[in-house]
Amino acid sequence: MGQHDPRLAELLCALSVSLDLAMAQPPEKSIRSCLVATRLADRLGVADKRTIYYATLLRHLGCTATTHEELYLLGPRAAELRPLAERTDSSSRKESLNYLRHVGKGTGIRRFQYVARTMAAGEADLLRAVCEVGSMLAERLGLGPATSEALYQNLERWDGKGTPKGLAGSEIHIATRVAEVATQAVIVGGETLQKRAGGWLDPEIVAAYDDSLVADLDEIDVWQATLDAEPQPWSTTQDLDELARTFAYFVDLKSPYLFGHSTGVAILADEAARLLHLEEAERATLRRAALLHDLGRVAVPTAVWERPGPLRRADWEQVRLHPYQAERILARSPVLEPIAVLAALHHERLDGSGYPRHAKGGELSTAARILAAADCYQALTQDRPHRSAHSPQGAAELILGQAAAGRLDGRCVKAVLAAAGQQVPGRRMSRPAGLTEREIDVLRLLARGSSNADIARELVVSRRTAEHHVQHIYGKIGVSTRAGAALFAMQHGLFTQ
Structure with a gap:
């Protein structure tokens, strides 16, 4: 491996922070779980450590697939329930009732409606969707069929009471069983693991665990330790565009209003960059930044993105920070850092009226101006909770108005519109x-x-x-x-x- 070749683990460790945020968990929770899982694999003498490594690191890769449904079932504070759900033993009546007590919290009399919905619908379909999507995305990442299968079995239980197939015991992939124990160890600690052995968790793996596996996590550089623990470190031959596209899907699944947004922005931005004769390296950075520009959305509850009326002050503060969150996630990797800087600028405007930095014209490169125009146009042509999608012509008029007002770059707007003109909705394509x-x-x-x-x-x-x-x-x-x-x-x- 060359000195400057990117390691897949480095890229995925950085992007795993978006999974933590989507699960309303502290950053590096996935990395910590991954490190514990590799230590457990060593103790157990498991040969396929690579599958355990990636199946644990990306355990929540499908977690954005159900946030829209969770909002309907659980109420506007559904995101806050995710940490509780992750540590709740579904076979325990006491723990399940405790979880149910939090459903619909803060909604007044409507709380009874959310509780009734949850009790009537259950969560089997939601959990199956998380497993299916996580497996599909892992397949796109080229992590191999074993990792995809382990993620598909993500919510199976040792006692056969899990989902999606109700597998039991050794029918469940070893990587899934190790990942579950490692994740629960990081969340709830060793004492609880012992209580769940033989039910939720594989008793042999629990027996191999002791608290020495987590004792140093608050003292060491967990990021570096997890990179060092990567089985057979290797440079990624995978197209960085494909990795970015996979995480674009991960983000856009958060709400039906966002379906196809990031990939649509990337198509527009890339073609506009070609029309404006950007250098290939800058064009590639722009394309990847466009795919990943909304990664910070996962840190904001779906209830905010799907609010049908004006945003409240607290909601708006969260929205204003999502470009910053995207930058912080991506900047953890030296390879992704140039993408991070550009992605964070997609809501900035030439007159300083954008966010979160209020950057002005001289601070915004041509690539940043293209990204802002492409994001604006693509958003206008999609439905949003407070309005229907504008027609291509209507969106063009609005974005040209933004340019005339000095907020968007006129030349970049015209390039984006030229790019959009080649994508007129309704043209026939192979299906x-x-x-x-x-x-x-x-x-x-x-x-x-x-x-x-x-x-x-x-x-x-x-x-x-x-x-x-x-x-x-x-x-x-x-x-x-x-x-x-x-x-x-x-x-x-x-x-x-």
């Missing part, structure tokens, strides 16, 4: 997985959470016909959850066509 045009329409609605009845009304067909379409779509694309359908649609650009 993936043999899907028909009507099935594409159904897939878009399905991915956004529409029921069969909703789809039937929207497309003016019978409910039975809608159900028939949905069954065929799931069969053709090889997924079984709404979140999986949404990820498939984003991967094939079906929200940006």
Whole structure:
């Protein structure tokens, strides 16, 4: 491995911080769990440490897939329940009731509605979606079938009471079993592990654990220790664009309003950069920054992004910080640092009215100006909770108005509009997985959470016909959850066509 070659672990350790934020956990929780898992693997003499390493580090890769549904079921403070959910033993009546006591908290009389929804619906479908999407994203990262399988089994239990398949004992991948023990050790400590051995957790792995495995975590450089623990360190031959695209999907799954946003911005920004003759290296940095520009969104509760009315002061403060959060996540890796600096500028404006830095014209490179224009145009052409999507022509008028007012760069705006003119919605393209045009329409609605009845009304067909379409779509694309359908649609650009 060359001296300056990037290590995959270095890139993924940096990006794993976004998983921690999405789970409302402290930064480096995933890294700590990964380090403990590799130490456990050494004690157990497990040969495939690489799968354990990545399956633990990326354990929550599918966690954005269900935030929209969680908001509906659990209430506006759903994000705050995630740390509690992660340490709740679902087979314990006492722990399950304690979790239920927090559902809908702070919503007054509406709390009974959220509790009733949660009790009626349960969380099996949500958990299955998390596993399915995590596995699909791991496959995109090229981490191998073992890691994808381990993530798909992420929520199985030793006693067979888990999901998505109800596997038990050694039927569960060893990497999944080790990752669960390591993660719980970091969250709740060794004493609780002993109580859960033989039920939630593999008793043999719990027996191999003692607190010496976590005793030094507050004293050492956990980041460096986790990099040093990477089995057979190797430089990544994976296209950095593909890694960035995978995490763009991870971010955009957070809300149906965001589906395809990051990839759409990247397409516009890259083509605009070509039209403006940016150097290839700067164009590549811009393209990757566009894919990752909204990584900080995961730190903001979905209730904020989906608020139908004006943002409250506290909400707005969180929104203003999401570019900063993206920069802090990406800057942890020297390879991603140039991308971090650019990504953080996507809401800045030439007149200093942007955020979070209030940077002005002279501080904004051409690439930063392109990114701001592309982000603005793409957002205008998508539905938002407080408005419907603007037509391409309407969005063009609005973004040109921003340029005339001195907030966006006129030359960059024109380049973005030229790029968008080559992507007129409705043009015919080859369709993936043999899907028909009507099935594409159904897939878009399905991915956004529409029921069969909703789809039937929207497309003016019978409910039975809608159900028939949905069954065929799931069969053709090889997924079984709404979140999986949404990820498939984003991967094939079906929200940006």
